[in-house]
Amino acid sequence: MRVNINVNGQNVTADDVWAGESLLYVLRERLGLPGSKNACEQGECGSCTVYLDDVTVCSCMVAAGQAEGRSVRTVEGLAQGAGKGGDRPLNSVQQAFLDAGAVQCGFCTPGLLVQTDDLLDRTVGAGLPAPTDPEIREALAGNLCRCTGYEKILDAVRLAADRLADTDNAGSNA
Amino acid sequence: MRFLSPSTLQEALEAKAEHPGAVPITGGTDVMVELNFDKRRPDLLLDLTRVAELGRWEADGEGRTRLGAAVPYSRIIAELPALAPGLAKASRTVASPQIRNRGTVGGNLGGASPAGDALPPLLATDALVELASVRGTRTVRARDYFLSFRTTARRDDELITAVVLPAPAGPQHFAKIGTRNAMVIAVTSFALALDTRGRTVGTGIGSAGPTPLRAEAAEDFLAGEIDWDSPAPLPEAAVRRFGELVAAAARPIDDQRGSAAYRRHALSVMARRTLTWSITDYRKEAACA
Ligand SMILES: Cc1cc2nc3c(=O)[nH]c(=O)nc-3n(C[C@H](O)[C@H](O)[C@H](O)COP(=O)(O)OP(=O)(O)OC[C@H]3O[C@@H](n4cnc5c(N)ncnc54)[C@H](O)[C@@H]3O)c2cc1C
Ligand code: FES
Numbered sequence: 001m002r003v004n005i006n007v008n009g010q011n012v013t014a015d016d017v018w019a020g021e022s023l024l025y026v027l028r029e030r031l032g033l034p035g036s037k038n039a040c041e042q043g044e045c046g047s048c049t050v051y052l053d054d055v056t057v058c059s060c061m062v063a064a065g066q067a068e069g070r071s072v073r074t075v076e077g078l079a080q081g082a083g084k085g086g087d088r089p090l091n092s093v094q095q096a097f098l099d100a101g102a103v104q105c106g107f108c109t110p111g112l113l114v115q116t117d118d119l120l121d122r123t124v125g126a127g128l129p130a131p132t133d134p135e136i137r138e139a140l141a142g143n144l145c146r147c148t149g150y151e152k153i154l155d156a157v158r159l160a161a162d163r164l165a166d167t168d169n170a171g172s173n174a
Numbered sequence: 175m176r177f178l179s180p181s182t183l184q185e186a187l188e189a190k191a192e193h194p195g196a197v198p199i200t201g202g203t204d205v206m207v208e209l210n211f212d213k214r215r216p217d218l219l220l221d222l223t224r225v226a227e228l229g230r231w232e233a234d235g236e237g238r239t240r241l242g243a244a245v246p247y248s249r250i251i252a253e254l255p256a257l258a259p260g261l262a263k264a265s266r267t268v269a270s271p272q273i274r275n276r277g278t279v280g281g282n283l284g285g286a287s288p289a290g291d292a293l294p295p296l297l298a299t300d301a302l303v304e305l306a307s308v309r310g311t312r313t314v315r316a317r318d319y320f321l322s323f324r325t326t327a328r329r330d331d332e333l334i335t336a337v338v339l340p341a342p343a344g345p346q347h348f349a350k351i352g353t354r355n356a357m358v359i360a361v362t363s364f365a366l367a368l369d370t371r372g373r374t375v376g377t378g379i380g381s382a383g384p385t386p387l388r389a390e391a392a393e394d395f396l397a398g399e400i401d402w403d404s405p406a407p408l409p410e411a412a413v414r415r416f417g418e419l420v421a422a423a424a425r426p427i428d429d430q431r432g433s434a435a436y437r438r439h440a441l442s443v444m445a446r447r448t449l450t451w452s453i454t455d456y457r458k459e460a461a462c463a
């Protein structure tokens with residue numbers, strides 16, 4: 001079957017999609033977007049996390065046909081502006097993960113970036129206080145990392161939250 | 175395999191009548207695992223996420239809440255903590271945020287796993303399950319819905335359209351045992367609901383039998399122990415007895431998540447805890463009234 005999705009702001013079409021295929025497979029294998037990772041295909045690890053409309057989901061748990069006509073934002077859609085991959089400026093969450101040393105093998109990173117982006121969007125981004133440590137842990141409970149031990153990831157989320165709060169303040173003062 | 179994505183309930187029911195073997199898919203958090211791992215190859219997947227009325231909830235004017243089968247857990251947590259406190263508490267313990275954004279009570283009832291976290295609160299509150307087909311709509315008490323291991327009162331041509339939750343008339347609590355706070359299928363779980371108007375007690379036991387279970391002897395015992403006119407802390411012996419009766423109602427097995435003996439023990443502890451929380455809440459409410 002044919003599936004039409006708005007991915008990262010562009011309308012795209014995938015052809016010859018099998019009815020039982022996951023959105024993750026379509027993104028990676030048919031649309032050339034390998035940022036979302038496949039580590040478990042059973043909803044356990046969160047490395048395939050994407051926005052579906054406005055909420056984050058495990059794309060391995062969404063049937064491709066369920067995404068028909070909807071909008072999806074993947075890790076590739078977080079970086080701002082035009083250009084390809086590494087040419088584009090990273091968003092605050094991505095930059096904070098690099099600066100805090102929260103990336104080792106990197107397999108969990110795309111999912112963590114999207115899930116953190118959502119957490120900060122709903123907190124500092126909405127004019128609310130930065131998330132507390134328990135709130136960060138709760139939000140990231142479905143994202144597994146086998147390398148970092150999570151401490152640097154928590155550092156990165158706090159750093160991104162601080163920076164976003166600063167820009168928001170600067171913005172509203174200006 | 176074919177994929178159908180009806181946009182009205184009528185179309186969905188007609189498709190289910192025509193293809194009774196079609197597998198409904200809502201949040202997909204059970205179905206996609208089976209598809210990804212080649213455990214299931216249905217001829218037809220019936221997507222229910224475009225049927226608007228399944229994705230809504232409404233209050234019915236008499237305090238009851240009709241919760242569409244496709245409302246995800248994250249919305250139950252955000253929108254129904256007052257109208258469905260037991261179910262909202264249980265929803266909070268399901269999986270992770272990403273799964274709670276997709277997973278639904280309709281899917282939990284459809285799969286009918288004895289470990290489904292939404293199910294004990296439905297038993298404890300005497301909720302109704304609404305089943306629809308081209309032949310019409312009927313409701314079945316959640317207490318009569320589970321027949322045997324993963325077998326339910328739903329007929330092949332029927333879809334689960336909603337659950338109807340009675341107006342809460344007292345404290346409702348949920349407790350779950352697992353190896354961590356998030357992302358665990360329950361080793362065992364327990365839901366308790368006090369109906370202070372009807373002066374009855376409701377219970378639900380998860381993951382300790384072939385189906386979610388009630389502890390009826392424990393319910394009757396506790397209804398007789400509570401002083402409904404002026405609620406007071408219960409004597410320790412009564413609290414312990416309630417725990418024993420809940421544990422005795424379970425029919426657990428030994429499996430990779432826990433032994434039968436551990437499950438019974440954990441149930442008696444959760445029964446005592448949820449009872450203590452409930453009596454504390456009840457006394458607070460009574461003091462304010
Ligand atoms: C990583 C992970 C963790 C999980 N953790 C938990 C947990 O902690 N607690 C828990 O209870 N569950 C858990 N689950 C299981 C699952 O998320 C729940 O059972 C959820 O409620 C399923 O809802 P769904 O909408 O995703 O169902 P789906 O996968 O869409 O469907 C599940 C079943 O119900 C049927 N069905 C769906 N909708 C209907 C309908 N309207 N009418 C008739 N049949 C229907 C389907 O055909 C299928 O058989 C977990 C799953 C994953 C992947
Ligand atoms: S690949 Fe989707 S959650 Fe692990």
Ligand code: FES
Nearest residue numbers: 105108145146147
């Ligand atoms: S950095 Fe390797 S899994 Fe997280």
